[in-house]
Each structure stands twice: as C-alpha cells, then as structure tokens.
Amino acid sequence: xxxxxxxxxxxxxxxxxxxxxxxxxxxxxxxxxxxxxxxxxxxxxxxxxxxxxxxxxxxxxxxxxxxxxxxxxxxxxxxxxxxxxxxxxxxxxxxxxxxxxxxxxxxxxxxxxxxxxxxxxxxxxxxxxxxxxxxxxxxxxxxxxxxxxxxxxxxxxxxxxxxxxxxxxxxxxxxxxxxxxxxxxxxxxxxxxxxxxxxxxxxxxxxxxxxxxxxxxxxxxxxxxxxxxxxxx
Amino acid sequence: xxxxxxxxxxxxxxxxxxxxxxxxxxxxxxxxxxxxxxxxxxxxxxxxxxxxxxxxxxxxxxxxxxxxxxxxxxxxxxxxxxxxxxxxxxxxxxxxxxxxxxxxxxxxxxxxxxxxxxxxxxxxxxxxxxxxxxxxxxxxxxxxxxxxxxxxxxxxxxxxxxxxxxxxxxxxxxxxxxxxxxxxxxxxxxxxxxxxxxxx
Numbered sequence: 001x002x003x004x005x006x007x008x009x010x011x012x013x014x015x016x017x018x019x020x021x022x023x024x025x026x027x028x029x030x031x032x033x034x035x036x037x038x039x040x041x042x043x044x045x046x047x048x049x050x051x052x053x054x055x056x057x058x059x060x061x062x063x064x065x066x067x068x069x070x071x072x073x074x075x076x077x078x079x080x081x082x083x084x085x086x087x088x089x090x091x092x093x094x095x096x097x098x099x100x101x102x103x104x105x106x107x108x109x110x111x112x113x114x115x116x117x118x119x120x121x122x123x124x125x126x127x128x129x130x131x132x133x134x135x136x137x138x139x140x141x142x143x144x145x146x147x148x149x150x151x152x153x154x155x156x157x158x159x160x161x162x163x164x165x166x167x168x169x170x171x172x173x174x175x176x177x178x179x180x181x182x183x184x185x186x187x188x189x190x191x192x193x194x195x196x197x198x199x200x201x202x203x204x205x206x207x208x209x210x211x212x213x214x215x216x217x218x219x220x221x222x223x224x225x226x227x228x229x230x231x232x233x
Numbered sequence: 234x235x236x237x238x239x240x241x242x243x244x245x246x247x248x249x250x251x252x253x254x255x256x257x258x259x260x261x262x263x264x265x266x267x268x269x270x271x272x273x274x275x276x277x278x279x280x281x282x283x284x285x286x287x288x289x290x291x292x293x294x295x296x297x298x299x300x301x302x303x304x305x306x307x308x309x310x311x312x313x314x315x316x317x318x319x320x321x322x323x324x325x326x327x328x329x330x331x332x333x334x335x336x337x338x339x340x341x342x343x344x345x346x347x348x349x350x351x352x353x354x355x356x357x358x359x360x361x362x363x364x365x366x367x368x369x370x371x372x373x374x375x376x377x378x379x380x381x382x383x384x385x386x387x388x389x390x391x392x393x394x395x396x397x398x399x400x401x402x403x404x405x406x407x408x409x410x411x412x413x414x415x416x417x418x419x420x421x422x423x424x425x426x427x428x429x430x431x432x433x
Contacts, residue, residue: 014310014313014317076286081325082326083325225286226300227295228297
C-alpha cells in the first residue's frame with residue numbers, strides 16, 4: 001500500500017470511528033429517513049419510497065456537514081504532519097460513503113420486504129446514488145458555511161426545495177438528489193431505461209462537480225501561507 | 234545555528250484595529266523563543282501566521298524544516314481516543330501504527346500522563362487534553378514547534394515536566410516558539426518577543 005493510500009484510509013477510518021461513537025446521532029440518522037418513509041406509506045407507497053431517498057440524502061449530507069465542520073480546526077494540524085489536502089477530503093469522503101451505505105442498507109431491506117412490485121435493484125442504485133451525492137454535498141456546505149446552525153439551515157432549504165419543486169421543471173435538475181427521483185420513477189413506475197440512464201448521468205455529474213468544488217475549497221483553506229525553504233542536497 | 238523560522242515585517246489588522254505592526258522574529262535551531270504581551274496584543278495571531286494558518290497583511294514567514302503547531306483551542310478530536318490521535322497524526326509523517334502509539338505513549342509519560350487509554354478526548358480533563366495536544370505536536374519530530382500557551386490546566390508537576398521536555402527538544406536541535414503570559418518563564422528561554430512593546 002502506498003503512503004498516500006495509507007494516509008487516506010487512516011483519515012477514512014478515523015472519520016468513521018468518530019461518527020459511529022455518537023450513538024444518539026446514529027439513531028437519529030436512522031429515524032429521520034424512516035419517518036420520511038412512514039409518513040405517507042398508507043396513501044401511496046411509491047411516494048414514500050421517493051421520500052425515503054430524500055431522507056437518506058438529508059441524513060448523509062447532515063452527517064457530512066457536521067463531520068466537515070468538526071474537522072476544520074484539526075485538519076491544519078494533519079496538513080502540517082504531512083497529509084496532502086486531497087488525502088484529507090477524500091479520506092473523509094470515503095468514511096462518509098461507508099457510513100451512508102451502512103445507513104441505506106437496512107432501508108433497502110425494508111423496501112424489499114414492505115413494498116411489492118418495484119425494481120429492487122434500481123431502488124438500491126437510487127440509494128447508492130443519493131449517498132454518493134449527499135456526502136460531497138454536505139462536505140461542500142460544511143466548507144462554505146463553517147457554522148453548524150447556518151449550515152443545517154442551508155441543508156434544510158435545499159431539501160425543502162428538493163421536496164416541493166415540480167420534478168418536471170428544468171430547475172429541479174439543479175437540485176442535488178434529482179437523480180434518485182428519476183431512478184425512483186424507473187424503479188416504482190416501471191418506466192423505460194432512459195429514466196435510469198438520466199438518473200445515473202445526473203448522479204455522476206453532480207458527484208464530480210461537488211467533488212471538484214470540495215477540492216478547490218479545501219485546497220484553498222489548507223494552503224501553505226509560509227515560504228518553505230527547499231534544501232539542495 | 235540554522236535559522237529555522239524567520240518572520241519579517243509582519244503586520245495584521247482586524248478591521249480598523251492594528252494587532253501586529255512590523256513584527257520580526259528569528260528563531261534558530263536549538264533556541265526557545267517566548268512571545269509575551271497583554272491579552273489581545275496579537276500573540277496567537279502571530280503564531281497562527283507563523284503556522285501558515287493565517288495570512289499577514291504585510292510581511293513574510295520563511296520556514297526551514299518541518300513544522301508542528303499546538304493551538305490554544307481545537308487541537309484534538311472530541312470523539313477519538315488519544316491512541317487514535319497518535320495513529321492519525323503519525324500516519325501523516327509516515328509512521329506505522331505501532332510506532333505512532335509507542336511514540337505517543339512515551340511523550341505522554343514524559344509529561345506525567347500514563348493512562349492514555351482513559352477515554353475519548355472529550356472526556357479528558359482540560360489539563361490532560363492539553364497534554365494530548367502537546368504530545369501530538371512532538372510526535373512527528375518537527376524541526377519547528379509553535380506552542381500557544383501550552384501549560385493551560387497544568388498542575389505544578391506537569392508544568393515542570395513541560396519545561397524539561399522543551400529543554401530536551403531544544404538540546405536536540407528543535408526551534409521552539411512559546412506563547413505565554415507568565416513572566417516567570419522568561420529566564421528559561423533564549424529570546425523574548427514582547428508584543429506589548431512592539432505595538433505600543
């Protein structure tokens with residue numbers, strides 16, 4: 001294993017350890033998507049599956065937000081210790097993705113046993129997409145708005161827009177979790193594969209764009225502001 | 234002796250208030266410098282500029298060698314155990330997990346802290362958390378150490394241990410900058426920068 005990969009995995013491991021020690025937070029991270037799922041289950045189960053995707057997206061992005069803000073004061077120390085900035089944000093991202101997949105897994109099982117006549121594989125893909133996008137999205141908010149209350153309100157605004165906007169509008173494509181809605185439609189309403197394809201492309205583009213922004217913001221914040229002499233051997 | 238840290242003509246303003254004005258500091262290998270002054274005179278600001286965490290409005294900082302910084306606040310991760318801190322910081326310098334833990338425990342013992350597995354950082358007492366903060370600064374064997382009021386929460390024994398370790402690091406060639414407001418430490422250092430005088 002290369003030194004860079006080892007450092008990245010160490011950051012991922014510690015970010016994950018830090019998150020899973022917050023037992024109450026973990027419980028709440030499970031309760032929130034469950035509430036999203038149950039609230040409309042008696043009326044239209046397809047809509048509650050779509051709400052579940054948004055709930056998972058919200059919990060993972062909130063975990064990412066708090067993890068990023070919590071690490072702000074410690075990351076300069078790690079940078080001085082020899083980490084490169086991409087090892088820090090990619091490591092944290094890996095830890096958050098792992099947490100997100102672990103949080104989504106029981107909900108996939110819930111849908112599998114509670115909902116009939118949907119494409120379960122596509123439901124899993126939609127959950128994977130929402131986790132993939134939510135982690136860098138929460139991290140970006142955490143970098144740009146480095147205070148917990150303001151960051152949480154920003155996330156709340158985005159999720160509210162996501163839930164209330166007309167999904168057929170062009171503007172809805174600018175919301176981060178639009179991919180899960182498209183793949184959800186493919187999974188629940190048995191539409192054509194173009195829905196799946198559009199959702200996957202949207203998730204990939206959103207993730208790459210968010211990652212690029214996280215990279216720029218993180219590198220700027222953790223840049224060296226002192227001149228370091230290079231010794232000639 | 235090699236100049237390890239050189240700050241030249243450092244100025245910094247927060248809004249209309251000038252905190253640092255044309256401050257110079259040169260620290261060589263094997264020296265301890267104390268930065269002193271009244272509350273709000275810019276001691277922490279100067280250290281953060283030297284650590285590269287803050288840009289000065291004017292002036293330059295030149296560093297020769299590796300750097301470690303022990304901040305006044307936020308130097309630890311609340312939900313991680315001390316040994317996990319050692320592994321995390323040590324990995325940055327290419328240390329193995331075993332090496333990181335061994336070095337961390339050895340430094341902790343020198344500061345009179347033996348029970349490093351007592352709990353996550355958030356459950357440590359203020360003084361013990363400060364020891365963890367210090368151990369993390371010394372773990373990677375940096376050439377330049379910047380310590381912002383490193384004795385906060387220390388009892389007398391820990392305070393004495395701290396200075397013994399700083400002298401030891403100095404004798405090994407480290408360049409150390411200590412921010413302090415305790416004047417009785419000044420006879421223990423090689424040079425003093427009084428920011429009260431600089432700004433006044």
